Amino acid sequence: MIGSQDNLNFPLREVLLYPATAAAYDLGRWDLLLQQARGAGLLARVAAVLRDAGLDDRIPPEMRWHLDSAFTVYRAHSEDVRLEVEHIARALKPAGVRPVLLKGAAYLAAGDRARLGRLYSDVDIFVPHDSIDTVEQLLRWQGWSGEELSDYDQAYYRRWMHEIPPLIxxxxGIAVDVHHNLLPLTSRVKLDAEALAAGITPSEFPGVDVLAPTDRVLHSxxxxxxxxxxxxxxxxxSDLYLLLTELSAADPGFWDALLARSRELGLHxxxxxxxRYLARLLDLAVPPDITAGLQSAAPVAPVRWVMDRLFTSALLPISVAAPGVWPGFARFALYLRSHYLKMPLPLLARHLWHKAVITPFEYRQTDPV
Incomplete structure (x- = not known):
């Protein structure tokens, strides 16, 4: 069965959860670990976890340079993001806007363990909707610019999505994604951006904030x-696992607060x-009363059966998922589901028609070849 315990016996998962197991690996197992970690974008995290566990000296010399290089890149990424956040905060200061960092940058600025070995492709910030035009203009004045998009794509972002087009x-060369909500405005899962404001807290970086701990988990x-x-x-x-284990260990009331906040924000x-999938795939110990409190959010049994098979395949690294066409199908099915949840069906049909037919036609019309 996809997601069964037999399929979860792979070295990347073992080392992330139980680092000491790596001490008993032979070279073949180490090689498989490095392949899986690199494919999942977690090589630097494996290096960080082993260092954090005091197992650095148990890494075979043949494997050490791979992990040392990944760890060096992680440290450089972290410093680049820290400096970029300083630039963003300085650019927005004249308007009195304190951006709220999201995802990877937030883990770094909040000092969360989820920052360990985390690499960054961009910096995500969240600002009030009524400040979005001012924020975009200030960033453009300070050297950020967006790629050329069609009128349709500009409208897609600005009318329906939760962010403006990325700025680089x-x-x-670092991209910043400017959000005015955490979910698309047309999403079937509604999220009141103003409800997040009560939990926003200062970060460890000057001039920028982060979401409340519960909200960082829910957004992730x-x-x-x-x-x-x-x-x-x-x-x-893995980010979610690190967030939840750290925050729940630090605060005995965290689980209850998380459950209450999920109801308040409509993310139950x-x-x-x-x-459910953290418990199944990463052995997360969820308190029984929290599991019981979430039963009202469970879908009906047939839907739950389908979702279990889709998610337990799609969430695993592609290199360790079940053989055959199933992992690709699961990911594609969940991709379609995401678009269904993002837009009402008439708008989705219009969008797919435009991207499948109109955009290629417009490209052929402008292509000089």
């Missing part, structure tokens, strides 16, 4: 389960799915 700094879960992109799914699942079912 002309000299530093929503991003993982609703975006429909699974290339980094196991990494994001998202939390249900996230904890």
């Amino acid at each position: 700094h002309r000299s530093r 879960a929503a991003h993982l389960l609703l975006e429909g992109e699974f290339d980094n799914a196991f990494r994001d699942l 079912r998202i939390l249900y799915y996230a904890l």
